[in-house]
Amino acid sequence: MSGLLPVEEAQARLLALRSPISSEKVSFSECVGRYTSDNIFAQRDQPAAPVSAMDGYAIRFDELPGPWTVVGESAAGTAPGRTVNPGEAMRIFTGAIVPSGADTVIVQEDVAVDGAALTLTRDGPGTRGRHIRARASDFAASECLLPAGTRLTPGAIAAAAMSGVDQLAVGRRPRVAILTTGDELVQAGRALTASQIPDSNSPMISAMLASEPAEVSLPHHVRDDRPLLAKVLKDLARRHDVIVTVGGASVGDHDHVRGALQDAGGQIDFWKIAMRPGKPLIAGRIADAVLLGLPGNPSSAFVTATLFLLPLVRHLAGARNPHPAIHQAPLATALDGGGARRDYLRARLENGRLTPLHSQDSGMTLPLAAANALLIREIDAPRRAAGDVADYIVTA
Numbered sequence: 001m002s003g004l005l006p007v008e009e010a011q012a013r014l015l016a017l018r019s020p021i022s023s024e025k026v027s028f029s030e031c032v033g034r035y036t037s038d039n040i041f042a043q044r045d046q047p048a049a050p051v052s053a054m055d056g057y058a059i060r061f062d063e064l065p066g067p068w069t070v071v072g073e074s075a076a077g078t079a080p081g082r083t084v085n086p087g088e089a090m091r092i093f094t095g096a097i098v099p100s101g102a103d104t105v106i107v108q109e110d111v112a113v114d115g116a117a118l119t120l121t122r123d124g125p126g127t128r129g130r131h132i133r134a135r136a137s138d139f140a141a142s143e144c145l146l147p148a149g150t151r152l153t154p155g156a157i158a159a160a161a162m163s164g165v166d167q168l169a170v171g172r173r174p175r176v177a178i179l180t181t182g183d184e185l186v187q188a189g190r191a192l193t194a195s196q197i198p199d200s201n202s203p204m205i206s207a208m209l210a211s212e213p214a215e216v217s218l219p220h221h222v223r224d225d226r227p228l229l230a231k232v233l234k235d236l237a238r239r240h241d242v243i244v245t246v247g248g249a250s251v252g253d254h255d256h257v258r259g260a261l262q263d264a265g266g267q268i269d270f271w272k273i274a275m276r277p278g279k280p281l282i283a284g285r286i287a288d289a290v291l292l293g294l295p296g297n298p299s300s301a302f303v304t305a306t307l308f309l310l311p312l313v314r315h316l317a318g319a320r321n322p323h324p325a326i327h328q329a330p331l332a333t334a335l336d337g338g339g340a341r342r343d344y345l346r347a348r349l350e351n352g353r354l355t356p357l358h359s360q361d362s363g364m365t366l367p368l369a370a371a372n373a374l375l376i377r378e379i380d381a382p383r384r385a386a387g388d389v390a391d392y393i394v395t396a
């Protein structure tokens with residue numbers, strides 16, 4: 001189908017609309033899920049000296065199988081008081097510095113102790129250096145631990161803390177406005193007439209952004225009224241980095257997002273993508289804000305938010321790899337061939353196998369509750385048999 005932008009090209013153009021916002025220094029309590037602005041280098045060796053990995057006795061490997069005389073102890077938090085000389089062993093605990101002279105640790109389960117006399121009762125360590133963590137074996141001073149644009153998971157925060165800092169420069173969280181459009185929409189939970197429906201897209205999109213580094217304001221709503229929409233867009237653009245509209249993106253008489261964007265002084269960068277669902281996606285700029293116009297059908301909004309909104313937010317927040325990862329798994333059932341647009345089939349990944357959900361109607365919401373993956377079917381893809389490997393994105 002001509003005139004439709006391939007997904008990857010559209011994603012690249014969307015991210016090119018604005019560079020990452022800016023950086024700020026934050027403490028660990030505020031940085032989970034955010035992206036490092038700079039390379040994080042270790043300020044120190046970890047560990048700073050050889051330490052024991054077990055509770056036991058520090059000895060010289062060449063003196064195995066002993067016996068030894070126990071001279072003092074080395075516990076975590078204090079330096080060992082002396083050297084281990086020939087014939088000697090030192091009591092040692094996990095995390096304690098290995099005294100000079102010793103090169104191996106025997107675990108306490110392998111020995112018998114009688115006063116200061118230490119004897120081996122089992123095989124003992126088979127190699128020199130056993131149960132010792134060498135200096136800098138975790139990381140060395142000046143080593144790059146986290147490259148710029150790394151997502152700060154709890155594990156990454158642990159590495160940063162161990163590196164010797166207590167604050168990190170991270171990308172500022174983009175301010176995101178969600179704007180629903182449509183005369184038929186009513187806030188979820190309110191009374192409805194037969195011609196009205198609850199707004200399911202704003203709670204869904206808010207939930208999708210909840211684990212992302214974004215400052216999401218309370219959702220806004222406008223009727224299908226182009227001048228009003230233009231006014232609201234202009235106003236939201238003053239206070240947000242991203243405006244994500246939902247609905248009104250297509251060609252119907254009541255689809256006003258493109259027209260209103262232009263009326264408000266904004267520019268459209270692209271419209272219409274070679275994907276299903278989600279073809280009428282709009283991207284543009286209004287003042288400094290990026291406008292992303294998602295189609296209103298719940299599955300279309302979900303798929304386009306996954307492929308465009310989340311990467312945009314991550315990119316603005318400083319991510320190096322903002323796009324959802326693509327994985328491979330075998331199909332549990334046969335799959336019909338693809339069409340003129342790339343399909344993102346709502347699917348279930350169970351026991352390592354992918355099953356597209358029975359209904360792929362983009363107007364449905366219930367399949368979204370069942371789906372935990374988007375199964376990707378390329379343009380004009382041939383029919384696939386059960387067991388063939390397919391690409392997918394994890395969504396839940």
Ligand code: AMP
Pocket residue numbers: 180181182184185197198199200201202246247248249250252255294295296297298363
């Ligand atoms: P539109 O993109 O405005 O043409 O809307 C396409 C379909 O999605 C219509 O059936 C709308 O009623 C529905 N829709 C639009 N916005 C929402 C929303 N926020 N929540 C649930 N359904 C919506």
Ligand code: MG
Pocket residue numbers: 181182183247248254255296
């Ligand atoms: Mg509409």
